[in-house]
Amino acid sequence: MNGNSVNRAIWLEDKQITVGQFQIDFKKTRLYDNNAESEAERVIKLEPLTMELLCYLVKRQGDYVSQKELLDHVWDGRIVSDNAIRRVVKKLRDALGDDVKSPTYIKTVPSKGYLLIAEVNIETVTQGNGADHTVGNIQSPDNKNIRKTIQNQAKYLFILLIVILITCYVAYAYILKPTKKEIQQIKAVTSMSGEEDWADYHKESDMVVYSHRKDVSGFFNLYIKSLSTNVTKRLSSGEANYYSAKFSKNGKKIAAQKQKGNHAELVILSLDDAMDVSKEEVIYEYDTSQPNLSWAPDDSALYFSLKKQSDYPNTIFKIDINSKRLTQVTYPDFNPYGDYFSAISGDGSRLGVLRYSNYQRTHLIILELASGKVQSNTVLDFIPQNIVWDESGSGLYLSNNNEIFFFNAQKNELTPQVQTDFGLSSIYSTCGKHCLLVGKEEENVxxxxxxxxxxxxxxxxxxxxxxxxxxxxxxxxxxxxxxxxxxxxxxxxxxxxxxxxxxxxxxxxxxxxxxxxxxxxxxxxxxxxxxxxxxxxxxxxxxxxxxxxxxxxxxxxxxxxxxxxxxxxxxxxxxxxxxxxxxxxxxxxxxxxxxxxxxxxxxxxxxxxxxxxxxxxxxxxxxxxxxxxxxxxxxxxxxxxxxxxxxxxxxxxxxxxxxxxxxxxxxxxxxxxxxxxxxxxxxxxxxxxxxxxxxxxxxxxxxxxxxxxxxxx
CATH class of the missing domain: 2.120.10.30 (TolB, C-terminal domain)
Incomplete structure (x- = not known):
């Protein structure tokens, strides 16, 4: 606990803190019950770790504190079970006489964490004037009145300071700090019976291509829909699954991954003016398919994730459509998942990559293709299914559960963007400046x-x-x-x-x-x-x-x-x-x-x-x-x-x-x-x-x- 103890001493060294009916002596790891009937009942000794927990809750008063935060700031990042955290929280509750079912000090909210709800009074004291809780601490009435006057003045100044700080915080939160955007409209694109997945939108033609199956025993077939005419056509046939369909820049071709049994193919479908397939060309053949595909901006090449051998990690490759030349782009060292998804920016200058790491974390990597340099490498504490560049190329959209985030590539900053109130399965592409094509699924999958x-x-x-x-x-x-x-x-x-x-x-x-x-x-x-x-x-x-x-x-x-x-x-x-x-x-x-x-x-x-x-x-x-x-x-x-x-x-x-x-x-x-x-x-x-x-x-x-x-x- 050395790191936390040092931080605690800095901000508490001149503070006298009362939480509810308890005055806190952090140095002696004790609580003093102001409502106790006797001196013996007044002093409550805490274990150092329990005091560290109380210290951090006081420091974060008014905010929910997750178990992950407690692991980082109270347990110094040590690996402990969630039950170990709960035991320390219980010890603190017992010391405070708190009831978990009807709390007056610590409130627990599932998926959010712990919240200190008791009134906290913080007073700044000069050195030598801190509270002394030993028996026999007697002062004269005049000294008591003088001290009380000084404390009242300090209290008023402190309240004024708090009001100023709150005002500044509100200004920051609502003016400077990025906030989530409100959903203006949700518009259904498909309503077929069954499951739609791996979709893409082409803005110029106003068309959507996607995979669809009617039931769990069916194949994922390829469909295309014109949003302007509402016409839907099936593009594939036979016993094969089609994934990761992507429009070329001109919208005349669709690249997809086709899987039949243990055999997978990278195919390009050419479309005529009636949205029918005029030609299907096999570009590359391989054994296993990791659904992921994107066009180079000039439609000359495709980027996709490939596992060349069973014990190799997924790796991003580029294949030239004319020469069929395969070039390795990334070199992951995390087995077995590696680089499981990539997306190229609209101008073709950067490649966004999702690289699975250990401990349920993912690296969001942005690679400058011309120089081969890594522009950014950000560790996420969740595993997004995919990423989508925004229309300006300034950053990437990604999702976790029902929340959509935006990663600003210039600032290397990840911020919450949109919170949906439905089961968000994935985000697929942009459909305008402030529009995303997404999948909505039932909770029971x-x-x-x-x-x-x-x-x-x-x-x-x-x-x-x-x-x-x-x-x-x-x-x-x-x-x-x-x-x-x-x-x-x-x-x-x-x-x-x-x-x-x-x-x-x-x-x-x-x-x-x-x-x-x-x-x-x-x-x-x-x-x-x-x-x-x-x-x-x-x-x-x-x-x-x-x-x-x-x-x-x-x-x-x-x-x-x-x-x-x-x-x-x-x-x-x-x-x-x-x-x-x-x-x-x-x-x-x-x-x-x-x-x-x-x-x-x-x-x-x-x-x-x-x-x-x-x-x-x-x-x-x-x-x-x-x-x-x-x-x-x-x-x-x-x-x-x-x-x-x-x-x-x-x-x-x-x-x-x-x-x-x-x-x-x-x-x-x-x-x-x-x-x-x-x-x-x-x-x-x-x-x-x-x-x-x-x-x-x-x-x-x-x-x-x-x-x-x-x-x-």
Whole structure:
């Protein structure tokens, strides 16, 4: 706490502060209750950290203080759990005699933070005249009257100073400081049944191009609509998905990414005067598609995000349309996401890039293309889906949840721009000086469902759907297989909850905004949940609801799993360019590296063998007491959206076929494999096996309901 203590001493060294009925002695970390009946009851000793918290709340009186601010300013940026913060807040409340349900000192508002609501009186005192709270501090009546007069005068001067400061602050807030703009009009662009995405607007022709599918089992086809005539036409056909459509500068061509199975193509559609496709030309072919595409201003080249190999990060490339020459533009070092989106300015001089970093943060990079110099590199504490240059080229629009921000490229300043009152899925392009083409979606975008194991012939009637008004993810069965645990996000607050088929929900813990929870796995013997929070491994006890962190956020870990006895955890950690399989003792925290070039591992149900997947996808089995006698079992895919699980007889794993997924099971003894259809036209095929093996628990996108709107501000 050294840094905060120094700052505290500077602004409090000549202050006498009263909060409600308590006078504060920051140096002695004590409170003095002015309403106490006895001297013994008057003095309340606080722990240093609790006093630091009170100090910061006083300093920020009248403002909501988020948990992130407390981590930065009270905990000096140390990594602690949200529960640790709540415990210190509770200690402070107890010392103040505050009631959390009917607070008079500290008010808690979800998604905003803590607010000090008690009256705060701050008086400036001269050195030597500070309050002394020892017994026997007696002054003469004359001295008391003189001091009282001086204090009253100082109090009046202080009130006058406060009024002046408030006036200055209001002037700054409403005159100088950028404020959010009011939405003037919201105009529907599409109203088709289903889902619209990846849209672009061409101002001269007044046309919109976008991808659309009617249901979750359909393909994303390409559509074009004239806003002046209200005519809509479908541009694509066949069993393929079209993404990231972008108009050329003259509006006569449309570039798009076309995906069919595991094969992706970069295509250019030429349009005639009747808005029909006269020609489709393939510019580039590749294996995987990261939806992102933009034209060079002279229509001679395309910029797009490409992952050249499975273990490479997404990288921005430029392809010349005539020569088909591919040029690498960016060189990210963050695996596996890297540079996942780019947008070129209207004059073609600068390229905006979104680069995923660790800890749920993104770098917004602006690159000057002529010189190759980075104009700015700003760290965002959220992950925008995309970016859009404004018409003047002075900056970029980006969104987080339902809020739109503007990044001024000249000032390197990010400011809130527009707050929408609907579910904002994305921003796609400008449609005027103060107009944005956006996507509007329903709140419930994903559901947790049970599906029948396709390898079992018997009928199953009790398949449940856990449909909630929020975002669900990473489910797993509990000891009672009629209950599940999963990540749940509602009002932008990530939580871990349990939910039963009877409809009962229980909150286990919650975190502040912008945290990512993944890879939840329940251990029935210990009633504990394993998971990753922002790349940090943790366990959560269901009964006590206490979180225990096992690694730091500086470690690049993935794919954790319990040992059979629950005493250890396996996970893969990347060190340099190599993945290591680590086994860590839960109680002692001691870890040991087991094998190199391993991305995931699981023990069998008897705790005799370890099954591990190498970086080439091959799954091996080895006795736990020696890792040398390994046997190949099956070849699995390496992808973050699929999973594998063991039973006493089989290994089950999902296999992608474009945006279709199959379920494969391989006999652990004979090596014989069977394959059956699992999901159609999905983006995600991680699953958990029911203890009976007859059902699977997985995540499915809810029935799509997304439309395009123009937002004027």
């Amino acid at each position: 994903r559901d947790i469902i049970e599906v029948k194991n396709p390898f079992f012939n018997n009928s199953i009637n009790n398949l449940f759907e856990f449909s909630l008004a929020g975002k669900e993810g990473h489910p797993d069965y509990l000891a009672d297989s009629n209950s599940i645990v999963f990540r749940y996000e509602y009002d932008n607050i990530p939580q871990i909850v349990t939910y039963s088929t009877s409809g009962k929900m229980e909150l286990l813990t919650e975190f502040t905004q912008h945290h990512n929870i993944s890879d939840l796995e329940y251990h029935p013997k210990h009633h504990s949940i394993l998971g990753i929070l922002d790349r940090q491994l943790f366990t959560l006890d269901i009964n006590s609801k206490q979180i225990h962190y096992l690694t730091t956020q500086l470690e690049n870990i993935q794919n954790p799993s319990w040992s059979n006895d629950g005493r250890s955890i396996y996970f893969s950690r990347k060190e340099g360019n190599q993945f290591w399989l680590i086994r860590q003792d839960v109680n002692s925290g001691k870890s040991e590296p087991l094998l190199s070039n391993v991305v995931s591992a699981k023990e069998d149900l008897k705790g005799q063998y370890l099954y591990y997947q190498r970086t080439d996808g091959q799954l091996y089995r080895a006795p736990l007491d020696t890792m040398k006698e390994s046997k190949p079992i099956a070849k699995l895919e390496l992808a973050s959206n699929i999973s594998w699980h063991l039973t006493s007889q089989y290994v089950y794993y999902s296999v992608s076929n474009g945006y279709k997924y199959d379920l494969v099971r391989t006999d652990l003894n004979s090596g014989k494999s069977e394959r059956a259809s699992l999901l159609k036209y999905a983006f995600y095929a991680k699953f958990q096996l029911h203890p009976s093996e007859q059902k699977l628990l997985l995540l499915q996108r809810a029935a799509p309901s997304t439309d395009l709107y123009n937002v004027y501000f």
